[in-house]
Amino acid sequence: xxxxxxxxxxxxxxxxxxxxxxxxxxxxxxxxxxxxxxxxxxxxxxxxxxxxxxxxxxxxxxxxxxxxxxxxxxxxxxxxxxxxxxxxxxxxxxxxxxxxxxxxxxxxxxxxxxxxxxxxxxxxxxxxxxxxxxxxxxxxxxxxxxxxxxxxxxxxxxxxxxxxxxxxxxxxxxxxxxxxxxxxxxxxxxxxxxxxxxxxxxxxxxxxxxxxxxxxxxxxxxxxxxxxxxxxxxxxxxxxxxxxxxxxxxxxxxxxxxxxxxxxxxxxxxxxxxxxxxxxxxx
Numbered sequence: 432x433x434x435x436x437x438x439x440x441x442x443x444x445x446x447x448x449x450x451x452x453x454x455x456x457x458x459x460x461x462x463x464x465x466x467x468x469x470x471x472x473x474x475x476x477x478x479x480x481x482x483x484x485x486x487x488x489x490x491x492x493x494x495x496x497x498x499x500x501x502x503x504x505x506x507x508x509x510x511x512x513x514x515x516x517x518x519x520x521x522x523x524x525x526x527x528x529x530x531x532x533x534x535x536x537x538x539x540x541x542x543x544x545x546x547x548x549x550x551x552x553x554x555x556x557x558x559x560x561x562x563x564x565x566x567x568x569x570x571x572x573x574x575x576x577x578x579x580x581x582x583x584x585x586x587x588x589x590x591x592x593x594x595x596x597x598x599x600x601x602x603x604x605x606x607x608x609x610x611x612x613x614x615x616x617x618x619x620x621x622x623x624x625x626x627x628x629x630x631x632x633x634x635x636x637x638x639x640x641x642x643x644x645x646x647x648x649x650x651x652x653x654x655x656x657x658x659x660x661x662x663x664x665x666x667x668x669x670x671x672x673x674x675x676x677x678x679x680x681x682x683x684x685x686x687x688x689x690x691x692x693x694x695x696x697x698x699x700x701x702x703x704x705x706x707x708x709x710x711x712x713x714x
Contacts, residue, residue: 507536613642
C-alpha cells in the first residue's frame with residue numbers, strides 16, 4: 432500500500448491496517464493518531480513529524496526507520512522490532528530524534544545499532560527490552576519502567592533523566608554516564624551488585640547528578656530538565672544552568688539559587704520561601 436491510499440482510507444475513518452506492508456513508505460507531518468499497525472511491515476520507512484499517538488505498533492517491524500520529531504504519546508510498541516539489519520544503515524537504524532514516547536508501551540522491544548536523542552520516554556513501559564550497540568542521548572526516562580531491561584556492551588545512556596524510574600533487575604553491560612538520578616529510583620540487590628561483576632550500581636552512576644533535598648547541585652547543567660514535583664529544599668543550586676527547566680510545584684525552600692540562570696524556567700507553584708535568589712538571571 433502506498434502513502435496516498437493509506438491517507439485516503441485513514442481520512443474516511445479506517446484505522447485497521449494490521450499486517451500491511453508499508454516498507455520504505457515516505458510520510459511527513461501527517462496525523463495517524465490511533466492507527467492500528469499491529470504486525471505491519473515498516474522497514475526503511477520515513478515518518479518524520481508524523482502523529483502516531485495512541486497508535487498500535489505492537490509486533491511491527493520498524494527496522495532502519497527515521498522518525499524525527501514523531502509523536503508516539505500513548506502508543507503501543509510492545510514486541511516491535513527496532514534494529515538495523517545492515518551496518519551501512521547504522522545512521523538510520525532506529526533513529527528517534529526528539530520523538531515523544533511518553534506513556535507508550537515499548538515492552539519486550541529489541542533494538543540493535545539504534546540512536547535515540549532528546550526523546551521523551553517519560554512514564555513509558557520499557558520492561559524486558561533488549562538494546563545492543565545503541566546510544567540513548569539526553570533522553571527523558573522520568574518515571575519509566577525499565578525493570579528487567581538489558582543494555583548490552585556498547586550501549587550508552589548519556590545525560591538521561593532517571594528521576595523516579597524503575598530499574599529493578601536491569602542488566603547493564605557498560606557504564607551509564609551523566610545521568611540524573613534521585614532517591615525515588617527503584618534499585619534492587621540484583622541490579623546493585625550483579626549488573627557488572629565487581630561494580631556496584633553507585634559506581635555505575637558515579638557521574639550522575641543526584642537530585643533531592645540538600646543535594647549539592649552547584650553549577651550543575653540542568654537545562655530543559657523536568658524537575659517538577661520534587662523536594663529540592665536546602666539544595667545548593669548556585670550558578671546552576673536552569674534555562675527552560677520545569678520546576679513547577681517543587682519545593683525550593685531555603686535552596687541556594689544564587690547566580691542561577693532561570694531564563695524560561697517554569698516556577699509555577701514552586702515554594703521559594705527562604706530561597707537565596709541573589710543575582711539570579713531572569714527571576
